[in-house]
Amino acid sequence: MLAPGIILFVSFMAAPIVYTLFLSLQKKQVKGLGLGSGNRTTAFAGLDNYIASLTNADFGASVWRVLLYGLVLIPLMLGLALLFALLLDSRRTRTTGFSRTAIFLPFAVPAVISSLLWGFLYLPAVSPFYWVFDRLGWDVAGILDSSTVLFAIANIALWGGVGFNMIVMYTSLKAVPTDIYEAAKLDGCTEVQVAWRIKIPIIAPSIVMTALFSMVATLQVFAEPTTLRPLTNSLSTSWSPLMLVYRDAFTRDDIYSAAATSIIIAVVTFAFSFLFLRVVQKRAFGQED
Template identity: 65%
Template sequence: MRRTGVPYAFLAPALVLFAAFLAAPIGYSIYLSLRRVKVSGLGLGRGARTEVWAGLGNYTRSLSDAEFLPSVVRVGAYGLVVVPVMLGLALLMALLLDAGRTRVGTFARTSIFLPYAIPAVIASLLWGFLYLPRVSPIVDALQGAGIQPPDALSSSWVLYAVANIAIWGGTGFNMIVLYTALRAIPTEMVEASRLDGASDVQIAWRIKIPIITPSLIMTFVFSLIATLQVFAEPMTLRPLSNTISTTWTPLMKVYRDAFTRNDIYSAAATSVIIAVATFAISFGFLRLVGTRAFGQEN
C-alpha cells in the first residue's frame, strides 16, 4: 500500500494545481457561456437582474457578431506572415550554428534567444516607439539618408508591424528547439555524408531537416497556437495608432466584451469558441502529418 501510494503522493501537488488553476477556470467559463442576465422592469432594485439559462444563445450571438469574422480573417493573415517567416529564420539560424559557420556559438545563441526573454508588452512598447515617426531613430536615420520610410502603424502596414514583433520575439525560442534537435544527430552520419562528397546545403536538406521533422512539427504547432491567441502586441500598440480597433483579434474582442461592455457571458462563449478552434486546428494538423513524421523517427 505504501509503495503504490508514493507515485500518487508525488503527483498530488501537480494535480491540485492543475484542477485549481486550469480545469476549474475552464469549467467555469463553459458554465458562464451557457448563462445570461435577465432584466426585469427597469433593472433597478434587488432581484431585478437574475442569471438564467441561455443555452447556446451566447454562442450564436458571438458567431453572428459582425466584428468576429473580420478578426478571425485578420488573425489568419497575421499567421500566414508570422509562422513561415519565424520558423524559416529559426531553422536557418539553427543550421548555420550547427554547421559551425560562426566562431562565437554561445554568444550567437544567447543573442538570438534573448528577445524571447523580453515580455511581450515590453517588446511591443519598444517597437511601438521605434515605429512612431516623431521619436524613432530608425526613421530619422532613413530620412537622413534620403529614404522616406512608410508609416508602420498605418492601415496598410500595421499587420506587418505587429507580425514583426512576434517574429523578433519568437524566433530565438524556436531556434533553440531546432538547434537542440540538430545537436542530437550522430556526427558519424554527417561525416559519412561529407566523405561521399555532400555539401553543407545537401547535408542540411537531405539529412538534417528530415531527421528533425518532429521538432519542426512541434514548433509549428506551438507557433500556431500562439498565433491564434495573439493579444499583447496589438493591445499594447493600440493607444499609439487608431488603425487597431478594440476587436482587432478575437481575444481583443473577448477583452472588450468582458471588461468594457461588462458582458462576461458573451466573452466566455467567444473564449470557448477560440479554445475549441485552437484545439481542432492543432489536433487536425498533428493527425495529418504527425503520425508519419513521428513514425519515421521511430
C-alpha cells in the same frame, strides 16, 4: 502524492473552464422595468451566445486578421529559425557563440516590453529608421498605420520568438550523430545538400512541434496589440479574438457572450492539442522505463 497537482489542475484549469461553459449558456434577463439590481436575473440561453459570437462581424474580422498575422509570422519565424540553426550547426560558421546568445536574448524580454521598445522604434519622432528614410529622401507613411500595423506586430513577435525556435531546432541538430554527415561528405555532398537532404528531414519532428506551438501562440495574441494601442489609432479594441473577449467582458460588461467566445477560442486551441497528442503520444509512451 499526486494530490497537490490534481487539486491545482482542477481548481485553476478545469473549474474555470467548466464555470465559463456554465456562464456561456446563460443570458441576462430583465424583469419589469429593469430598475434596481434585484430585478436582473439570469436565464438559460442555450446556444444563443455561441450563435451570436460566431455570427458577430467583429469576431469574424478578428479571426481573419489573426489568421493573416499567423500566415505572415509563422513561416518567416520558423524559416529564419531553421536557417540560423543550420548555420550554427555548420562547421564553417564563425562567431557562433556570440550570434547564438544575441539571437536568443530577446526571449528574455517579455512581450509587453518588446512591444514598448518596437513601439518607440516605429514612432517617427524617436525612430532611427525614419532618420534613415529622411536621409534617403523616402516618404514613408507611419509604420503603425492600418495598412502595415499587422506587419509591425508580426515583427515584434518574430523578434521575440525566432531565437527560442532556433534553440529548439539547434538542440535536435546537435543530437544527430556526426558520422552520418561525414559519410555524406565522403560521397561528395556539399554542406547545403547535407542540410537539405539529411539535417532537415531528421529534425522534422522538432519543426512540426515548433509550428504547432507557434500556431497556438498566434491564436492568443493579446499583449503586443494591447500595448501598442496608445501609440496608434489603427488598432481597434477587437483587433484579435482575445482583445474582443476582453472588450466584451470588461468594457461592455457582457460576460455571457465573452464566456461563449472564450470557449470557442479554447475549443479551437484544443483541436490543435489533439493534433499534438497524436504526434507525441507514441514517443511519450514508447520510451517507458
